[in-house]
Amino acid sequence: KQEVTQIPAALSVPEGENLVLNCSFTDSAIYNLQWFRQDPGKGLTSLLLIQSSQREQTSGRLNASLDKSSGRSTLYIAASQPGDSATYLCAVSITDSWGKLQFGAGTQVVVTP
Amino acid sequence: KAGVTQTPRYLIKTRGQQVTLSCSPISGHRSVSWYQQTPGQGLQFLFEYFSETQRNKGNFPGRFSGRQFSNSRSEMNVSTLELGDSALYLCASMLGVASYEQYFGPGTRLTVT
Numbered sequence: 692k693q694e695v696t697q698i699p700a701a702l703s704v705p706e707g708e709n710l711v712l713n714c715s716f717t718d719s720a721i722y723n724l725q726w727f728r729q730d731p732g733k734g735l736t737s738l739l740l741i742q743s744s745q746r747e748q749t750s751g752r753l754n755a756s757l758d759k760s761s762g763r764s765t766l767y768i769a770a771s772q773p774g775d776s777a778t779y780l781c782a783v784s785i786t787d788s789w790g791k792l793q794f795g796a797g798t799q800v801v802v803t804p
Numbered sequence: 805k806a807g808v809t810q811t812p813r814y815l816i817k818t819r820g821q822q823v824t825l826s827c828s829p830i831s832g833h834r835s836v837s838w839y840q841q842t843p844g845q846g847l848q849f850l851f852e853y854f855s856e857t858q859r860n861k862g863n864f865p866g867r868f869s870g871r872q873f874s875n876s877r878s879e880m881n882v883s884t885l886e887l888g889d890s891a892l893y894l895c896a897s898m899l900g901v902a903s904y905e906q907y908f909g910p911g912t913r914l915t916v917t
Contacts, residue, residue, distance in 0.1 A: 722904065723904060723905075725905065725906065727908070732892075732913070733910060733911070734808075734894055734908040734909050734910040734911045735894065735896075735908040736908070737905060737906065737907060737908070740904075740905045780847070782847075784904065788860050789835075789898070789900070789904040790835050790837045790852030790854065790859055790860055790898065790900065790904075790906070791837065791849045791852055791860040791862070792837070792839075792847075792849060792896075792906060793849070794846060794847040794848075795846075796846045797846070
């Protein structure tokens with residue numbers, strides 16, 4: 692049974708510092724991995740999607756890496772800003788169940804001015 | 805392009821009643837997935853519909869059901885509401901063929917009293 696873990700559960704950094712968020716999964720037979728951002732009481736915003744055949748994806752200040760063999764993904768956010776404060780969630784899907792995402796519990800990030 | 809919309813945004817129901825939530829996917833998307841988010845359990849997958857057929861199902865009791873219409877809009881129904889059904893219900897849409905990135909709506913906040 693696939694288990695997705697995110698450590699740490701919470702993180703506080705000063706503005707300008709780089710953020711490193713970790714996601715691990717127990718079954719390496721994933722189809723893709725998605726990173727999301729959630730603001731309090733709101734829906735999820737998709738940040739990056741990495742296919743299982745890819746090693747990394749980049750979008751602006753965000754970079755996500757994937758090591759399928761070790762069951763790990765890392766989201767890097769460069770030069771953090773107070774507006775980056777949110778909960779970040781990772782989720783994996785498997786082949787033939789693409790619409791079924793399995794989520795980690797999330798990392799709550801606070802960026803202080 | 806309009807995003808995923810969910811109605812209603814907030815709902816208060818009494819134990820024992822039933823409720824229907826609605827989700828309109830992004831135009832052209834054929835897959836709709838539903839998730840329940842609670843502080844204790846996090847995000848859990850309910851079910852996915854693709855071209856009016858249930859393609860995947862999570863581990864929820866039969867009180868939770870759904871359907872999808874020919875225009876891809878989806879509804880989920882919860883019968884005989886329990887206090888533990890209080891949650892944020894999120895739907896997500898994706899193309900469902902060749903592209904499996906999920907886009908989430910703002911959610912429906914259900915409170916059962």
